[in-house]
Amino acid sequence: MSAQTTQQFTGLSAAEVAERVARGEANDYQARVGRTYWQIFRDNILNLFNIVLGTLLIIVLLFQDYATVFFAGFSVVTNSFLGMIQEMNAKRRLDRLAALAASLVCVYRDGDVVALPKFEIVKDDILPIEPGDRLVVDGTVLHSDGLEMDESQLTGESDAILKEAGDQVQSGTYCVGGSGVMIATRVGAESTVNQISTIAKTYKRVLTPTQRKIVLIVQLSVIIMAVCTPMIFAAGYITDGEIFNLEIFRNAVVFVSSLVPQGLVLTATLALTLGALSISRFRTLVQRVNAVESMANVTTLCFDKTGTLTKNQLSVVEIRPLNGHTVAEVTAKLAHYTQNLAHQNRTAGAVADYIAAEAINGSGGQALLTKQREVPFTSTRQWGAVVFADETLILGAPERVLTDAEGAPAQEASAIAANGLRVLALARSTAPMPDGVLVAERDPVALIILSDQIREDSEAMLAEFREQSIALKVISGDNLETVREIAIKAGMTIRRAYTGDEIEAMTPLERVDAVKKGDLFARVEPDTKRKIVNTLTDEGEYVAMVGDGVNDVPALKAANLAIVMNDGAQISKDIADIVLLNNAMSTLPRALKDGRIITQSIYGTSKIFLVKNIYSTLLFLFAGFMAMPFPISPIQISWLTFGVINVPAGLMALRVLRPRHMRAFRRDVLDYVVTAGFIGAAAMAFVFGATYLASGQDLDQARSTVTIFMTLFSLIVLWNVLGIELLHPRTILAHLWVFVLGIVAAAGTIAVMYLAPLVLEDDVFEFVPPTPQAWGMIAIVFGISAVLLHFTMRKRELTERLWELLSPP
Structure with missing residues (x-):
């Protein structure tokens, strides 16, 4: 102004x-633009699962069964309230950080x-x-x-x-x-x-791919819960002739708490929220918490050279007059042009600073001309003009401003750009200037040569991206040769390069090939940037776009992950998923790597929770088919869930434990969940049925024995998540402390059930220690299950046929 x-x-x-x-x-x-404290409280505490389970526990409490209420409710309460407290604390700290980018x-x-x-x-x-x-x-x-x-x-x-x-x-x-x-x-x-x-x-929660899968699993679980829970009461009525019976409500508590993986939802939310807080250490503000997982999925990174490969500190190094004009004439015209601009961008500011440094005031001591109107520079036009009474001055890209693309001035501009320098062309015209259209009759006045310094950390930054197998693509509005030279100096390998005009002239198939194989795109207009990003996403790439200006907005909207510099235009920051507070892309590789670690923790906790939900649900069904009593004690399963599932999952969310690398949710998580869930349920049904019959239908004995086996089988799952395969001893040696930690967790969980009757007056756990014969059976079935699980996962025939059956025709 x-x-x-x-x-x-x-x-x-x-x-x-x-x-x-x-x-x-x-x-x-x-209007609400983020999760409020009330929403966090509602989603963590007042969800359908907690309401149903809480209602059942209140009824059990009326029967004065305090032990069941405590143990079955303990896991829910700790998951819900600790998750809520952690998320609120993280929100408070992220809100303070967001104020820096406001x-x-x-x-x-x-x-x-x-x-x-x-x-x-x-x-x-x-x-x-x-x-x-x-x-x-x-x-x-x-x-x-x-x-x-x-x-x-x-x-x-x-x-x-x-x-x-x-x-x-x-x-x-x-x-x-x-x-x-x-x-x-x-x-x-x-x-x-x-x-x-x-x-x-109003705040709308955008789910990541993994979260969508988890939500779908929870929704299916809720449907099964709504259908099967009444059946438990119907079966109790048929068997005992009454519904309002303590044992029936205890069975319903076990079924509901085992079926719905609510702890997984809370753990995933906690991991993402804490991840956003962790990433903020790199001066990176996550404006959409779910963007943490998006960072882990990035396969292609698109960015401009300005502010990423270069410091964005433009300076004029030379003015070359054309067509007989003198330097004094050129600088006078540039003074008229720049000082009449309604808004000076960085390029115009660099030109104005050069004129001031040369101590040239106006046009050789003459008063500055007053403009009649202005056609502002935009990335779409790639030129701007100021109209005076006697002439119009035009400044912009040589490819747009110079009339003869093959003439000497254009050739000279191209040769200069090949050295990594930025070139502008100044032209004048005495013909009337149409609105927003470049006048045809224009005479070249000068070439203005500018330079920008390459960032010292650009080469190391690009190397870090390549180590993470992220494809890099430079999309710039500058001259192709200028951008190519700067990119090469910064450490990029440019195999193919295209101009925006070339991309626009291509057929759809040609554009796909060019965009996939090209490393550099120059003289690109905003809408062409968007087309490039859309082409990449249509081809299955997960695209992150780094920008800072108005010209980047269409591409930022089209990208899977929008990353904006803190000094960027207000509109670009408004639509960003992530804001780089220090305006340095060099922090991004570490943030992306951190996002991958966080996503792995979600995958790991998903395995642990979902396997337990699958084998528990199938065990209920198998027991029903065999016309046997309900196979699980609510207190025992609540305790083992806490000891070998909730605690390890929490340690993963807090990044104390690091799971093995998992590439795809379906293949690396769901395949294992289905296989382990089915094998585990079959083994548990056998252990329960054999013990129940061998003990003379002693239900407490059978439940205690299956609880021991369930604890040990959960240990197999935990070890797998952390990179240990029992049939590969070298993995045990490679993760020895994790192996020992798992044994300690399982042994501690079982020991508490053994020792509780010695410490407490009442037999809280209703635990009957397995006989030596039962322990022998547990060991044999445990070994068979481990071997069967290992080889079934190698073949994957069960899951491949399942996914083939479920896939659309």
Whole structure:
């Protein structure tokens, strides 16, 4: 905004602001954009699973069965409340971190331009508008200097709209070119962006692929619970002639707590939330917690060279006059051009700084010309123009500004760009300038040569990405040869390179091939960036896009993961999943690696919880088919779940234990879950049935024996998750402390059940120690199960046929 424009507006006084605040005319309305503390409490405590199980436990409590209530409820309470507390603590710390990235809004107050939080804007405030600004209130344009707004957020149309004084502008739109001044007319809940759809502004939880699978499993579990739980009561009525019976309610508690993997949901949420907090150590703000898993899935990273490979500190190194112009004439014209701009971007600022450093004031002592109008530079046009009374000055990419693509000036510009330097062309025209269209009659005046320093850490950063098998693609608006030279100096290998015009001229099939095999794309317009990203995602790539400007917004929206520099345009930060607070992409490799570790912990905990849910549910069914009593004690299964499932899963979520690497959720998690769940259930049904019959139908004896076997089988699952295969001794030696830790956890869980009767007056666990013969059977079945599980997973015939059956025709 020019000084002349700034002096025309004083804005509201402090007293006028106070009056409007008192009248409720402040922009203090805030639609929910994140999980509130109430939502965290509701999702962790007041979910369907807790309500159903809590109701059953209250009824059991009425029967004065305090031990069942304590042990069955302990796991639920610890999971729910600890998860809630951890998530709230993480939210509080992330909210403080988010304040560092919060955008302020410039506003005229008492004759000065001040930066304020958007919630302090009031009706009748006067606000300047510059490229990248996203409007937070509705208003009327008071002054326009080539002001162009993108209203695609509201209308779906991506064309820039020229706004003149008196035109209306809406909140949610953003400036792509020029500048202006507006007066706020509708604020808070009355603004367009809040009135269009309060529901749309309300927090919407976007699930990652893994979370969608977990939610689907939970939903199926809830359906099974709704169908089968009444059957338990019906069976009890048929058997005992009554429904309101303690044993029936205890069985229902076991069935519900064993069927629904609620602990998995809480652990996954906790892992992602703590992961976002952990990643913040790298000065990386995760604005969408689920983006943590997205970071682990990235296969392709797209980025511009500016600010990533280079420092984004442009400086003019030389001005080369053309067609007989002198340096003095050129610098005078550049002074007229740059000092009449409504908004100076970094390139124009570098040119203006060069002129000031050369001590050239205006045009050789003459007064600066006053513009009639301006066509602002945009990435789509790749040029800008300032119209004066006698001539029009045009500055931009040589490929757009120079009339003869094969002429000497164009060849010279190409040769300079091949050395990694950035080149602009200045041209003049005396012909009338159409709105937004480059005048055909124009004469080259000069080439302006700029340089930018390569970041010292760029080569190491690119190497870290390659170590993680992430494909790198540079997408830039600069000259192809300039970008190629900088990329090579930074350590990239450029096999294929294309210009935006070449990409646009291709057929869809040719574009797919070019985008997949290309490493560099130059002179790319914003919509072409979007097409490149869309092509990659359509081909199955998981794309992260790094940007900072308005020109990056379409591509950021199209990417699976939007990453923005903290100094970027306000609109780009608004749509970002991740904000790099230190404006350095060099922190990103470590953050991506951290995201992979966090995702692995989710995969590991998924295995542990889901295997237990599968074998428990199938065991209930198998026992029913054999016309045998309910096979599990609620107290015993609650205790073993705590000892060998909840505690290890919690340690994984806290990253104390590191699971083995798992590439795909279906193959590495679900295949094992189905196989181990089925084998485990069959083995447990055999152990239960054999013990029940051999002991003369002693139900407590049979339940205790199957609990011991269930504890040991859960140990096999835990070891597998942590990288130990019992049939491969070298894996035991490689993870010896984990192997010992598992034995200690299982032994401790079993020992407590053995020792409880010696310490407590009542036999809380209702545990009857297995006979030596029963222990022998446990050992044999345990060994057979381990071998069978190992070889079944090698063949995978069971799961392959299952997925083939379930896949759509």
